[in-house]
Amino acid sequence: MRKRVFIAIELPEEIKEKISKILEEIKPLFKFPIRWLKSENWHLTLVFLGYQSDEDVRLISEKLKAFVSKQKPFEILLDKIIYGPPNRPPRMIWGQAKSPEYGILKELIEKELINIGINFQKENRLPNPHVTLARFQPATQKLPEIEIPLNLIFQVKTVILMESKLTGFGADYYCLDQFTLSHL
Numbered sequence: 001m002r003k004r005v006f007i008a009i010e011l012p013e014e015i016k017e018k019i020s021k022i023l024e025e026i027k028p029l030f031k032f033p034i035r036w037l038k039s040e041n042w043h044l045t046l047v048f049l050g051y052q053s054d055e056d057v058r059l060i061s062e063k064l065k066a067f068v069s070k071q072k073p074f075e076i077l078l079d080k081i082i083y084g085p086p087n088r089p090p091r092m093i094w095g096q097a098k099s100p101e102y103g104i105l106k107e108l109i110e111k112e113l114i115n116i117g118i119n120f121q122k123e124n125r126l127p128n129p130h131v132t133l134a135r136f137q138p139a140t141q142k143l144p145e146i147e148i149p150l151n152l153i154f155q156v157k158t159v160i161l162m163e164s165k166l167t168g169f170g171a172d173y174y175c176l177d178q179f180t181l182s183h184l
Contacts, residue, residue, distance in 0.1 A: 093134040109159075158181065
């Protein structure tokens with residue numbers, strides 16, 4: 001059996017609550033259909049691995065357990081709420097994040113997985129960490145201005161191996177395994 005999997009960073013509940021309050025204020029600005037993601041689905045994707053066999057999921061989990069425990073926790077700044085993706089017609093609302101350590105960890109995880117033979121499509125662009133908050137069809141009308149400063153900082157202490165199951169209403173996410181950054 002194959003699973004659609006990715007490696008992610010989950011947001012702390014207090015951060016989700018603060019973002020939820022802001023979204024409630026801006027939702028009335030949108031006069032076209034928009035699909036707001038549930039806060040339990042908010043995350044930052046580190047590495048998207050696509051469809052993997054059960055055996056490869058087990059190998060990924062084993063490698064992450066050994067590798068991630070040697071990494072130290074780090075901070076992420078959720079900087080602002082913006083439209084995404086950049087340099088293309090907007091079709092999402094993002095919580096834009098900043099963290100040099102995010103890019104370093106992403107690259108290290110990709111190298112580790114390639115070294116054990118995991119086949120996935122590595123991104124050939126600079127990391128752009130973000131939390132997808134909403135999705136919509138590219139608008140034919142003028143979008144409301146929404147660049148909203150957040151300035152929310154949290155410490156990343158765990159990395160999660162997630163499964164993404166596609167439905168007619170988007171994706172549902174399930175935690176397959178969780179790994180603690182400890183750097184002893």
